[in-house]
Amino acid sequence: MSALFEFLLRQGDNALVLGHRTSEWCGTGPALEEDIALANTALDLIGQTQLWLGYAAEVEGKGRSANDLAFLRDAYDFKNLLMVEVPNGDFGRTLMRQFLFDAFQVPWLQALCGSSDQRVADIAAKSVKEALYHLERSSETVIALGDGTEESNRRMQAALDLLWPYTGEMFADDAGDIEMAEAGVAPLPSTMRAAWDQTVQSVLAEAMLTAPQSDFAHKGGRTGKRHTEHLGHMLATMQVLQRSHPGAVW
Amino acid sequence: MGVTEAQVWDWLDAVPDPEIPVISVVDLGVVRGVDVTGAAVKVTITPTYSGCPAMSVIALDIETALARQGVTDLTLETRIAPPWTTDWLSDKGRARLEGYGIAPPRAAGGPERCPRCRSTAVERVSQFGSTPCKAQWRCTDCLEPFDYFKCI
Numbered sequence: 001m002s003a004l005f006e007f008l009l010r011q012g013d014n015a016l017v018l019g020h021r022t023s024e025w026c027g028t029g030p031a032l033e034e035d036i037a038l039a040n041t042a043l044d045l046i047g048q049t050q051l052w053l054g055y056a057a058e059v060e061g062k063g064r065s066a067n068d069l070a071f072l073r074d075a076y077d078f079k080n081l082l083m084v085e086v087p088n089g090d091f092g093r094t095l096m097r098q099f100l101f102d103a104f105q106v107p108w109l110q111a112l113c114g115s116s117d118q119r120v121a122d123i124a125a126k127s128v129k130e131a132l133y134h135l136e137r138s139s140e141t142v143i144a145l146g147d148g149t150e151e152s153n154r155r156m157q158a159a160l161d162l163l164w165p166y167t168g169e170m171f172a173d174d175a176g177d178i179e180m181a182e183a184g185v186a187p188l189p190s191t192m193r194a195a196w197d198q199t200v201q202s203v204l205a206e207a208m209l210t211a212p213q214s215d216f217a218h219k220g221g222r223t224g225k226r227h228t229e230h231l232g233h234m235l236a237t238m239q240v241l242q243r244s245h246p247g248a249v250w
Numbered sequence: 251m252g253v254t255e256a257q258v259w260d261w262l263d264a265v266p267d268p269e270i271p272v273i274s275v276v277d278l279g280v281v282r283g284v285d286v287t288g289a290a291v292k293v294t295i296t297p298t299y300s301g302c303p304a305m306s307v308i309a310l311d312i313e314t315a316l317a318r319q320g321v322t323d324l325t326l327e328t329r330i331a332p333p334w335t336t337d338w339l340s341d342k343g344r345a346r347l348e349g350y351g352i353a354p355p356r357a358a359g360g361p362e363r364c365p366r367c368r369s370t371a372v373e374r375v376s377q378f379g380s381t382p383c384k385a386q387w388r389c390t391d392c393l394e395p396f397d398y399f400k401c402i
Contacts, residue, residue, distance in 0.1 A: 033376035033386060040378040047301020051330065122331035126300050129333060129402045137377045 003179040004117070005059045006079060007186060009069070010222055011123075012052030013080035016070055017231070018101060019045030020238050021088055030091050037137065041098070044130040051123045071242035075232045082221035083166035085231040092145050092152065093159035099138035099203065100163055104170045105131045107195040116184030139203050146207025157209055168217025170196070253321065258284045258291055265315045268307040269381050272350040275308055279338025282329060290323040291316065296334045299382035336401050347399060353387065355401035364389035365396055374398075 023042035029035025053066035064072075084101065088094045109131050112124035145152040171190045180186045204211055220226025241248060262284070263276040275281055275295075283294035293312060297305045309326050316324055336355035339347075344354040353361030353372075363370045369391035376386040377400075384397045 033378070036380070036386075037376055037378035040382050043301040043303070043382055044299055045301070047297070047299060051300060122333075126330045126333040130299065133377065133400070133402065 002059065003176045003183075004185065005056055006176050007180050008052055008056035008059060008120075010079040012049050012056055012066075012069070013078050014084055014101075015045045015052060015127075016049040017078065017080040017234070018084040018098075019043075019049055020234060021084065022094070022098070024088060025091075025094065034091065038094070041134055041137075044134070048123070048127045048130070051126065055119050055123065067242075071239045075227050075235055076224050078221075078227065078231060078235075079224050080221050080231075081166070081169050082218050082228055083163060083169065085221065085228055085234060086163070086166065087230055089159065089162075090155060092155045093162065095138055095141045095145070096156060096159040097163055098134065099142045100167055100200065102131060102135035102138050103199040103203075104192055104196050106135050106199075107192050108189070111187045111192070115186060120185055135199075139199075142203055142209075143207045146204070146209045153208060156207065160204070160209055161212055164212045165214065165216050165218050168215060169219045169221060172217065172219055172222070174223065252288065253286055253291065253319075255284045255286050257319075258286060258293070258316070258321075261315055261319050262293070262312065265308075265311050268304050268311065270347070270350065270352065272346045273339075273343040275312065277340045277343025277346070279334060279336075279340070279343075280308060281312075289321075290325070291321050292325040292327060294327045294329050296329050298334050300330070302382050304381070334402075336399065339399075351396055352384065353396060353398040355399045357401060359401060361387055361396075361398045364392060364394065366394050367392040 019042045022038055022045065025035065025038040026042070027035065029038050049070065050066050053069045057064045057066055057069055081101075083097060086097065106128065109124045109128035113121050113128065115121040115124065142156065146156045147153070171193045173188045173190050177186070177188055181188045200211065221228075259276065259281075262281050263274045265275045267273050267275055267278050267280075270278075278298065280295050280298065281293060282296050283292075285292040285294075293316075295305075295308065295312070305328075309328075312326065313324060339355065347354045348365045351365050353363070353365050356362055360374065361372055364372055367389060369389055371390040372387050373390055374385065375388050375395060378384075379386045379397050383400055385400050386395060387398045388395045
């Protein structure tokens with residue numbers, strides 16, 4: 001697997017898995033406006049998935065399409081962060097995860113706009129506008145719920161405590177990242193840490209929430225080596241139609 | 251008899267946006283280019299939001315409209331760069347949006363006034379709305395909720 005193909009899968013799989021998780025809220029959001037917001041966020045992410053996986057399929061050059069990559073790969077071929085495959089939990093946890101992801105994704109996509117690979121730069125320029133909008137909403141919601149009632153604060157702190165050990169994987173450079181950095185395709189993920197810390201610390205302070213001290217990080221999603229048990233269950237639902245009726249089209 | 255690019259633009263300006271039928275796909279800024287070489291017509295389109303589900307309908311509507319005008323050799327190309335911006339909405343489109351009850355986008359990040367009663371006393375209900383390109387607002391004078399075309 002080429003480093004560029006793996007890099008593109010990582011971008012596409014993050015968007016796809018978070019997009020699918022977010023879409024699980026469709027029709028069950030806590031209020032009509034929130035339901036619509038979640039569905040629209042999911043739609044943006046699925047749209048970004050098509051761009052990333054579409055390019056990944058071209059780079060792979062084996063005649064597979066974005067749909068093939070989304071619906072016909074198994075869990076261990078997925079390269080998404082573990083954080084995005086963790087089940088949604090309550091509304092607060094879903095938005096806390098969105099916030100922790102958006103706070104990374106915004107500076108990351110901004111950096112990718114200057115990629116030496118023009119297609120990567122184009123996809124990033126398209127996606128970052130949506131990511132900025134998502135960050136605005138997820139930040140506001142984290143603050144509103146964190147600095148809300150005793151109950152909402154307790155739930156948001158619990159969400160943060162649960163998700164925190166999954167955030168370190170975003171900054172864990174590996175050989176593929178180094179190859180991409182040397183080629184000027186993408187910066188090393190670890191260089192995003194300062195920008196992420198700044199956004200997260202300022203929003204958490206306003207939200208009356210405390211980041212855990214531990215820097216232990218669950219890893220294995222970006223490499224595909226060790227996904228959580230949740231991804232397979234999610235894919236079973238997401239892929240069922242193509243698995244049961246191979247090649248079915250809308 | 252060959253077609254001209256200006257003719258094709260006119261025909262496309264008669265293709266309504268499937269979600270907001272008062273404006274055309276040209277008003278929306280989705281059509282980025284028309285190229286005519288002999289009988290061959292190439293139309294370049296760009297999505298508003300990357301996941302906008304209306305794109306396939308827009309492509310089909312363009313094909314149908316041009317076929318009706320006798321264009322048989324059509325290539326439709328999708329391009330994402332430079333990314334779509336609300337700056338590309340035409341003035342005609344902005345005026346029609348407001349007439350239809352959708353506040354046009356503004357760089358300030360919110361609607362200037364209620365599209366129904368023109369009051370400037372408006373507040374945001376949700377950052378998202380009935381389509382990816384809209385947010386929900388409300389007028390605190392006439393109390394009507396309304397769509398606001400998000401500015402990106």
